Amino acid sequence: MQVSANEILHTCRKAALASGLTHDRATDIGEAITWLEQQGQKGCQALTKMLDEADTTPPLNIKIKDKTLTITHHRPAMEGIAAIDWLIANPNKSIKIKKLTHGLILAGILGAREKQANLTFQTKPKNWQSGAETIEITLKKTNPKKNQPQKTINIDPKIWKKLLTQAQKTYVPSSEKSRKSGAGAGLTDND
Amino acid sequence: MSAPIKPRPPDEVMRLARLGAFFPHRLSFMRRFIRRIASERAQLTIPICALDADGFGHIVLTLPLRGPLGGALGGRAYSLIAYSRPLDAAKRTDRVIATQWDASFCLYDGTPNAADITHLADEVTRQEAGRYHHKVLTLSRANKSLRLFEHVVASLAKGKQPDPAPLKSIGYLMRTTAVYGNGKFGIADRARIAARLPDAFEVEMLTVFLIREFTFFLVDYCAAQKSDNAVKLAPDYRRYLGIGNSTGLGMAPFLVNHPRLIHDWIHARETALAKARNAPKATAAQRQRFNTLLTRAKKHSAEWQVEDSIQMARIRTLREELTTLKNDLKKRPLTEKTPFNDAYQRCQNMSLETQEMMVSILLEMDTSAGDATKDDIPDTPEHDSQQILNPAMQVGTLKNILHEHYAWVDDIDFNNKESDAQFWYTSEEKLEPRLGQRYTEPGHELEMPFNIPHYVKKLKQVLAKSDDKTSIAELLITHPDLRYMVRRAQTTAQFPYGEIRDNLVSATCRPIDLLRCKLAFFGASKFDPKSDRWTRIALFQGAPTAADLQSKQNAPDPDDPDDWLFALFPDASINANKEPK
Structure with a gap:
């Protein structure tokens, strides 16, 4: 089914929020998945897998020694985002991720941050995938990137439904009291 | 020589009481939109009218716009497809939770063909329950202001202009209850059309402008169906009439989130x-x-x-x-x-x-x-990311930001439950944003992140124990839960008018x-509050109509189509038994 980028952004943000992520991290995940889908990658599908095994509890499994930040247990929305923040603050240093999981989500986070902040992340090995033993990420400054023209995005309806169901957990059930306070309430509209 | 007067500081402007006293002005989006179509001399056409004797059916109103740079960025026709339907009085409600309306609309990118109109009829008349594609730019619906609509049609059918009193007091023939844009329900993302319609909410303004034209056409049409002696609604009255709107809490989160x-x-x-x-x-x-x-x-x-x-x-x-x-x-x-x-x-x-x-x-x-x-x-208001974290900033700098931009938080008594008595949330009912009472209603664990004073207080407590030279990135490794407020405060430092400097969850907050x-x-204009949570308003009241802009004969000031601030009801004597040429 065809969906808009804005729908992906907000549905994925809410789904991430419902899994226990904070608002800022859920927004980053929404932006990451939107970026992936605009690149033709199956970001929504990857997100459903990540949310299935969501673990959003601090503390972060991060060690910093000399010029390297090492992630011993990688959760893209937790250690991944924190490590990227750290690398941007320390552009001459590097991140090492041992036992990478949900690599596509991490790629989305990197891609979205590149787009926002005019940065380029470099990874070793270049063609890393989920399950790679260890990857290293470094940073270099680049010129502003041009916005790509919007593409039509199609999502598997089953995946989309799953995300919508998850997003729905962020909504509060309606009550008669809350209904009475909304716009248009309490007046006859046949005037 | 005295120093130049500076813009008023955010601490003075960004207070709820002052924001709640704003009037429209020359930078308002409707004014900007009218200036644009006036400068382009855009010509409204009605390529399709398939209405029955009662005014039910569909109609297409098309307005071509050249686009920025004289068309270099893609001149295009934009078409309002309006579906007019009979509606049981018992089902006429302005609530966003309504499921049927007198009229449903979509703004189509280009000129729709018959198949488009037929296909969209099933979707657009169901509004949020329908599913759309990127050729649809906005979605809207409206209900008649029933007494006025019927009075106007009856008067025109008798060959005379309507009574001034109800026109003046109501001010619109129809009122909308929502105008959806930017990707909702599968319609086009704003990014797709931002180069052609770069102003904030320009596509929504275009939609409402065309809905207003639709209402004028509909009363003239219905009157003409009733009598051969029918006259058309007078230009001064058309100009005075706007489009009504009921606006509730749905609009408020936008200000906090952008x-x-x-x-x-x-x-x-x-x-x-x-x-x-x-x-x-x-x-x-x-x-x-x-x-x-x-x-x-x-x-x-x-x-x-x-x-x-x-x-x-x-x-x-x-x-x-x-x-x-x-x-x-x-x-x-x-x-x-x-x-x-x-x-x-x-x-x-x-x-x-x-x-x-x-x-x-x-x-x-x-x-x-x-x-x-x-x-x-x-x-170009399309900021891909509203707030960007600067993780290289040092804690000392962030402390200064909080001191400069969030001093207002220090005045809040956090021990008083009134300080966070309310919470904002999204209702499962049509995803309507609502405001709840934190200590008596369920759902506060799902609140929108608008409890800014509380987040600032927590951040200040952690910062007080941190070394000024520590980077934000390092701080957030040990305190990941503070990242939202850090990012927000850093954004405020760069964009100081972006933060409302009042407590949005206090018992006294008036949305x-x-x-x-x-x-x-x-x-x-004509803000007409119905509670502290929703208001009726008029859109485009006093603005030139499409006919004004095309003919220039009837505009309030033919040389200045922009002169419509603070609309006034026309002198009744002007319109007595007068019809347009």
Whole structure:
């Protein structure tokens, strides 16, 4: 089914929020998945897998020694985002991720941050995938990137439904009291 | 030589009470939109009309726009497809939770063919329950203001103009309850059309403008179906009538969630005000213009009647203060030096309504050589990410930011439950944003992140124990839960008009103040609060119609289609038994 980028952004943000992520991290995940889908990658599908095994509890499994930040247990929305923040603050240093999981989500986070902040992340090995033993990420400054023209995005309806169901957990059930306070309430509209 | 007057600081402007006293102004989006279509001499056409004798069926209204740079960025036709349906009175409701309407609309990118219109009929008439594609740019619906609509049709069918009284008091033939854009339900993302329609909410303004034209067409059409002697609604009445709207809490979260965009809007307004206040002198024409607008503002406030006791008391004060101002000006004309600053200063001991109405008047004083300042809100409001974290910042710098921009939080008594008595949330019912009572209603664990004072307090506590030289990135590794507020505060430091400097979850927060701020930027007028959570308004009231802009004969001022601030009801004698040529 065809969906808009804005729908992906907000549905994925809410789904991430419902899994226990904070608002800022859920927004980053929404932006990451939107970026992936605009690149033709199956970001929504990857997100459903990540949310299935969501673990959003601090503390972060991060060690910093000399010029390297090492992630011993990688959760893209937790250690991944924190490590990227750290690398941007320390552009001459590097991140090492041992036992990478949900690599596509991490790629989305990197891609979205590149787009926002005019940065380029470099990874070793270049063609890393989920399950790679260890990857290293470094940073270099680049010129502003041009916005790509919007593409039509199609999502598997089953995946989309799953995300919508998850997003729905962020909504509060309606009550008669809350209904009475909304716009248009309490007046006859046949005037 | 004295120092130039600076824009008013965010601590003064970004307070709920002041935001809740804003009036439309020359930077408002409807004004900008009318300027655009007037400059393009856009010609409205009705390529398809398939309405029955009762006005039910569908109709297409098309407006071609050249696009920025004289069409270099893609001139295009935009078509409002309107579906008019019979509606049981029992089902007519302005609530967003409604499922049927008198009329449903979509704005189509281009000119739709018969298959498009048939396919979209099933979707558009169900609004949020339908599914759309990127050729659909907006989605909307409206209900008739039933008494007025029927009275106007009946009068026109009898060959006479409607009574002025109901036209004046109601001010619109239909009112919308939602205009959806930017990717909702599969319609086009804003990014897809931003190069062609770069202004904030431009595509939504275009939609409402065309809905207004639809209402004029519909009353003329229905009257003509009833009688061969029917006349058309008079141009002055058409110009006075806008489109009604019921606006609730749905609009408020936008202001909190888009700080960079809100900063752009408010900053442009405050910069324009400072520019007017700094004008060293005024020409005779400018003084005349000022007096004309002040007189019009006074008449406008006299015509502004609402049932809400709080707002009506404010309007009465406004009327009295405008009278005082006018009398004072007779005795003591504006000073020779910086006359518009004098005008501004004379209101400073008056109510916020009067102060902000004066701001709208002063923004009309074109103190530049030409039109360069007329559109000085930055064009591309499509900030991919509203807030970008600066993880390299040091803790000491962040402390300074909190000190400079969040000092207002220090005045809050966090031990008092009233300080966080309310919470904002999204209801599962049509995803309507609502406000709940934290200590008596369920759902606060799902609240929107608007408890800014609480987040600031928590952040300050952690920062107080941190070394000033520590980077934010390191701080957030040990305190990941603070990242939202850190990012927000850093954004505020760069875009200081982007943060509302009041407690949005306190027991005394009046959401209607947020609504009015945004609606004033839209260009809405005649705010008519129905509670502290929702209001009725009029859109495009007093604006030139498509016919005005095409013929230029009937415009309020043929040389200035932009002169429609503070709409006034036309002199009844003008329209008695008059029909357009």
